[in-house]
Amino acid sequence: MDREELGAWLRLTLSPGVGNGAARRLLTRFGLPQEIFRQPESALQHCVTLAQAKALCTVPSTWEALLETTWQWLEGADLQGPARAVVTLGDARYPPSLLDTEDPPLLMYLMGPAQLLAQNPFPTDRCLAVVGSRNPTAQGAENAKLFSRTLRGAGFTIVSGLALGVDAAAHEGALDVPTGPTAEVAPATIAVVGTGLDRVYPRKNLDLAHRIAAHGLLVSEYPLGTPPLAANFPKRNRIISGLSQGTLVVEAALASGSLITARMAAEQGREVFAIPGSIHAPQSRGCHALIRQGAKLVESAQDVLEELRMPPAPMGDRRSADSGAAAPVGEPMATREAESPLLQALGFDPMGVDALVARTGLDAASLQVELLELELDGQVARLPGGLYQRLGSA
Template identity: 85%
Template sequence: MDRDELGAWLRLTLSAGVGNGAARRLLARFGLPQAVFQQSESALQQCVTLAQAKALCTVPSEWEALLDITWQWLEGADPQGPARAVVTLGDHRYPQSLLDTEDPPLLMYLMGPARLVTQAPFPVGRCLAVVGSRNPTAQGADNARLFSRTLRGAGLTIVSGLALGVDAAAHEGALDVVTEAAAQVAPATIAVVGTGLDRVYPRKNLDLAHRIATHGLLVSEYPLGTPPLAANFPKRNRIISGLSQGTLVVEAALASGSLITARMAAEQGREVFAIPGSIHAPQSRGCHALIRQGAKLVESAQDVLEELRLPSAPAVDRQLVDSGSACSNTDPGIHGGADSPVLKALGFDPMGVDALVARTGMDAASLQVALLELELEGRVARLPGGLFQRLGTA
């Protein structure tokens, strides 16, 4: 793409009041954006309103600066670092899975290894969205990482949104199994973000974003310089689901944005999966609602693979997901291991020390020692509010 073509696409996206739907009608009628801007106001009104036609005949005030910034961003990529690209609806690299959705973005900014950015279409391979709460339980974060690790090991590219919580854990899990052979075929993970690609939000995920740019893809439909505006994040969810064959919701409250992604996936004709959780956990209620509405209940990564008609995951990774924890090598002793009375009393719901004292009959001091041992072994997580939660099923 040369500078003039890029400029025409950017101008189309900046034209006031001209959304994706109107832009697609114009492209279908007149061809590429350069041809659109050669039309008279009256000719444009055959596809759009008078106000939209007037906007298209006026050069946006911010257009020239954005074109300069974007061209410099493309041309200034470090040859030793991630490649950069802008993929438009008219580009051979545009993914068919997104073209098949109701509202495909007009253009997308990409950052990642050159071998992936230049492929046609760019997300080669089969993709699964893994989404969930920004404030998951310890078990939820563990599930997101371990499910993603196993599913990536089975050949799926994990797609998520780079948010804190489940999103970050899903990306991390996919990156845990990066291999040179697999990276030649498909990205380990794709992060669809709600800002311009020259920004990382949240900043806590800066290192994770750099890792994704090395072994996966960062994707955005928003122009460079776009800050983290609240309205952009629900909108980008249609790209997360649209790139994917299915969406796995790990944990979600009833008001979670993850349910938006799941709804969009269903509307796009894609599979929706949900992991059930405790009836007492607010983060599980969204998943339970999805299951009542027809989402596939999954208890292991194998359930997802069978539904998508994919080969089984490697046994070692499947065991990790089924167990829910990569356990330590310490001797479990009287307090550790599957026979621990504290683990049996704790169950799988968050619980305070007083309730555990009542259940186990132990004195508070001994119980605190046992909980500390289990926490160091990675079998129990300490939660806010003085609560503890069991990790995994062991």
């Protein structure tokens, strides 16, 4: 779009008191935003309130600065780096799945490979949201990565929110799967963020955000310069669920933003999946509540594929998905358990050394040696507080 059209869209989003619903009514009646701002106050009142009409007739004080910043951001993309775009409701690249939701954003800022942004960057199907706790257990983080890796290998784009914990693990799992030329495939993963795209929050995920921009999509509905405001993160969850055919909750406490995403997915008519966990883990209680409310209990990525009635992935995709998975190799799990009484004693709940000493009869020194060996083998994770947790396979 040209600068005039971009400016009109930005002014519409900045007009105080004019939400997405009122803006869509105006667009339906008058067409493009430029036409809205050519109307007299009396004509605007056929669609909006008097206060909203007055706001539309007044140029917001921050509009010119935002227009200049946004235009420079679009024009200043590095030719060797990710491309940038602003996609509006009137753009052919706007995702159809979001148009079917109750509150689609008027515009979205995008950052990703140039070949991807030049075509339709959003897959029309085969998107799956993977969300969960910012403080997952070791097993929860591993599940998020392995499920995402396998589902990406089956042709899904993984959608999440670039938060710490499960979100980051889901993005990383999707990025682990090799892809062909970007122009020929869907994005590996889509990160829907709660800030402007000129910022990365949390800063710990800066390198991950750069990888996503190179092989997937960074998406925001918020203007450039928007800081990480608490209210923006629950609101952006409707985009995560709206882009996706289903939402998989890996781990979540009862008071969790992931449950907001799951609720929005259900309201949008999408599937909701949840991975069960230990009855003693606070991070599992949200998933258990979702299952009681009708979410699909899943134990493997194949459960998700079968529920969505997706055909098996091509052999090449299955190999790429499985190549990096931390799944048991060689002997079946039952044989491995028989060879490791300590794994049997540990179970799948976090446990301290003293409890393991009492359960196994081993002395503390011998137990620490065996735990270290299992940790180096990737079968056990060390947790804060001197606890250990056995890692299963997704």
